[in-house]
Amino acid sequence: MxxxxxxxxxxxxxxxxxxxxxxxxxxxxxxxxxxxxxxxxxxxxxxxxxxxxxxxxxxxxxxxxxxxxxxxxxxxxxxxxxxxxxxxxxxxxxxxxxxxxxxxxxxxxxxxxxxxxxxxxxxxxxxxxxxxxxxxxxxxxxxxxxxxxxxxxxxxxxxxxxxxxxxxxxxxxxxxxxxxxxTSSSIVLPAEPEVRSSWLKLPERFVLASGSMDPRAGIAELIQAAALPDFHDVPLLIIGDDEWRGQRITEAAMLAGLPEDRVRPLGTVSDSDLALLLKRAEAFVAPSYAEGFGLMALEALAFGTPLVHSDAPALVELASGAGYPVVRHDAGSSYAERLAAAVGNVLHGDADAESLATLGRDRAKAFxxxxxxxxxxxxxxxx
Missing domain, CATH: 3.40.50.2000 (Glycogen Phosphorylase B;)
Known part of the structure; x- marks a missing residue:
């Protein structure tokens, strides 16, 4: 043996x-x-x-x-x-x-x-x-x-x-x-998704992300993006704690001029709640400046949630054309502006959300x- x-x-x-x-x-x-x-x-x-x-x-x-x-x-x-x-x-x-x-x-x-x-x-x-x-x-x-x-x-x-x-x-x-x-087999929808959605007070429409105010995560730029017209006033829900080394997501949202209900940190969520969030989100945004793999992005692809991601090499490799890439560094505009434009394109623009969803599910099957x-x-x- x-x-x-x-x-x-x-x-x-x-x-x-x-x-x-x-x-x-x-x-x-x-x-x-x-x-x-x-x-x-x-x-x-x-x-x-x-x-x-x-x-x-x-x-x-x-x-x-x-x-x-x-x-x-x-x-x-x-x-x-x-x-x-x-x-x-x-x-x-x-x-x-x-x-x-x-x-x-x-x-x-x-x-x-x-x-x-x-x-x-x-x-x-x-x-x-x-x-x-x-x-x-x-x-x-x-x-x-x-x-x-x-x-x-x-x-x-x-x-x-x-x-x-x-x-x-x-x-x-x-x-x-x-x-x-x-992806994990434990990430499955709750038995009563509508009841759970009501308990979580999920808005009818929302964009989902995961991270903290760690500069590497790109969440600060995503919050700035949420304040721009291209984001279409859609609420941004963020999986992760509000505070990171004295910096708070809620404070960053306030400084960006966003109403209290427009950006909401969710803290740590259960696997079933994660499944519900991914299923209901109109887009998942992975704005990180650096990643090794991008597990949450892969989980979004598996649920058919349109993925907007940075051009960090690991995320580009993971999505392999099944997501909407955003250049991290470009002198022509700010990263927040580019993120907002990408989200806007997925929600109301030229990007075909249904095609992204299909491509995402197919891509996730490769893992x-x-x-x-x-x-x-x-x-x-x-x-």
Missing amino acids: TTLRVFADDALARSSAQPRINGLTRYAGELTRALIDTAPPECDVELIASSRPKSALTELESEFPAATRTTVSRLSHCVLASAWAGGIRVAAGTGILHAPSLFAPLVGHDRSVARQLVVTIHDTIAWTHPSSLDGGTAAWTRRMARRAAKHADAIVVPSHAVAAELTERIDVGERVRVIPGA SWRDSGARVWQLHAEL
Whole structure:
């Protein structure tokens, strides 16, 4: 029996009492399930977790009941992350190891002991927009990426855009493999959508986005766009918290001269509410200046929601012509003006919203977690 040992911490990065909207958490959970579901004959999946309360381990086992077993370290997540970043060989593990992030034992090991290690780097934000990350996350990520270049047998990235950007920054040789994510099967409409829509006080028409006042997200420019005539006074609903490091979405809307009901932060939403929002939105806008993949944009495509997106390489790659791209940098006009014009074209202009919806649904079918899981197994087999 061949066992693939998967680091499972990222799949439980948030409490089970909270909606699981975090992109890394969703990716890790969905990929782990896919690896279990697509395991070849005579192969199984073992989970590896850091020390945590019994309740969290129970949750882990309930999330992945088909995993063969769970091995728990005596050390906490933080201790392991610090030790591995410092090159300390603790709880390194042997056998065939797969990490859905850089949380992995990227340290030197005894070459007489068989070990194969594949890790995942989701984006290059730690280099391009380090201020977007909390605390020392950017420095830790860069350090672990350098360790990955030295100690990992392969590095998985979600897009060709990230592959190109990463190879410009660290020497990874020929070890990068592009294996994208997909939409989640848990994002389904609620049983009574009209009742839920009323409870959420959804306007009859609205444009949807996701993000914060982090400059990388482009939400500030989108709010400015909402104040321009091309936006046609359609309300803008934003998934995510109102406040980011002292900057508030509601204050930005007020400074843009928008009425209180025109821009509304929704906070964290459940999977069923996300499905409802995507289904009801007249457009989804992804204005980010930098992305690694664009999971929320892909979910919009899957629901047939017309997608307006920046020309960030990963988003252009993801949409592949199924969205309405907007140039981020152009001396001829402001980014807010270009975003407003694009939204206006989708709502009332030359862009064919029905065609975008059809193209989006077709494009989303190109992504499958089962395919991603099978490709990970194939990668390990090739190594």
